[in-house]
Amino acid sequence: GAVVSQHPSWVICKSGTSVKIECRSLDFQATTMFWYRQFPKQSLMLMATSNEGSKATYEQGVEKDKFLINHASLTLSTLTVTSAHPEDSSFYICSAARGEGYGYTFGSGTRLTVV
Amino acid sequence: DAKTTQPNSMESNEEEPVHLPCNHSTISGTDYIHWYRQLPSQGPEYVIHGLTSNVNNRMASLAIAEDRKSSTLILHRATLRDAAVYYCILSLGRDDKIIFGKGTRLHILP
Numbered sequence: 001g002a003v004v005s006q007h008p009s010w011v012i013c014k015s016g017t018s019v020k021i022e023c024r025s026l027d028f029q030a031t032t033m034f035w036y037r038q039f040p041k042q043s044l045m046l047m048a049t050s051n052e053g054s055k056a057t058y059e060q061g062v063e064k065d066k067f068l069i070n071h072a073s074l075t076l077s078t079l080t081v082t083s084a085h086p087e088d089s090s091f092y093i094c095s096a097a098r099g100e101g102y103g104y105t106f107g108s109g110t111r112l113t114v115v
Numbered sequence: 116d117a118k119t120t121q122p123n124s125m126e127s128n129e130e131e132p133v134h135l136p137c138n139h140s141t142i143s144g145t146d147y148i149h150w151y152r153q154l155p156s157q158g159p160e161y162v163i164h165g166l167t168s169n170v171n172n173r174m175a176s177l178a179i180a181e182d183r184k185s186s187t188l189i190l191h192r193a194t195l196r197d198a199a200v201y202y203c204i205l206s207l208g209r210d211d212k213i214i215f216g217k218g219t220r221l222h223i224l225p
Contacts, residue, residue, distance in 0.1 A: 106158035
């Protein structure tokens with residue numbers, strides 16, 4: 001089945017530093033990937049749509065200069081949280097779809113803690 | 116906003132069937148109905164999806180109303196490992212973004 005690998009699974013960083021999260025589709029190509037954020041006891045919130053070879057599309061209220069997304073190949077999208085602050089601490093999840101008519105596959109998530 | 120409505124929580128006894136309802140009265144003709152579930156501290160897991168006809172797989176069954184304005188996810192024999200938040204989502208598939216609602220938190224009683 002379709003597999004999406006997300007790395008790292010958890011990271012602790014100091015306030016003001018940047019953190020990069022990788023999302024890879026292991027056995028299929030994904031022209032589009034999605035990035036979500038989830039706070040404790042809440043649902044997933046879509047942050048942006050990552051498009052291979054072009055700029056990401058951000059949801060309203062998401063700062064594109066703070067959450068940098070790069071989709072450099074058909075199997076890799078990265079999310080960089082720049083100048084992280086404690087309020088950026090959250091569970092970040094990526095997903096991709098193999099094709100029309102298929103379901104979406106999600107990464108296992110990255111728990112970011114900013115201290 | 117999410118285009119589906121689900122009960123906040125449900126309870127079921129272990130080894131009994133579970134029927135999780137979802138209303139999607141504004142569904143369009145090309146929207147697929149997707150179900151995902153999320154265990155604590157994990158990414159969502161695909162359960163099943165369908166367009167018009169009922170669907171079965173090794174995890175569950177999806178019953179879709181004739182007018183497609185509602186659907187029901189059926190777990191035939193619940194186990195403790197099925198305790199999770201279940202999300203019903205509409206999507207065109209592939210490049211179409213999916214918006215999560217609050218889902219249904221399913222509790223399984225031993």
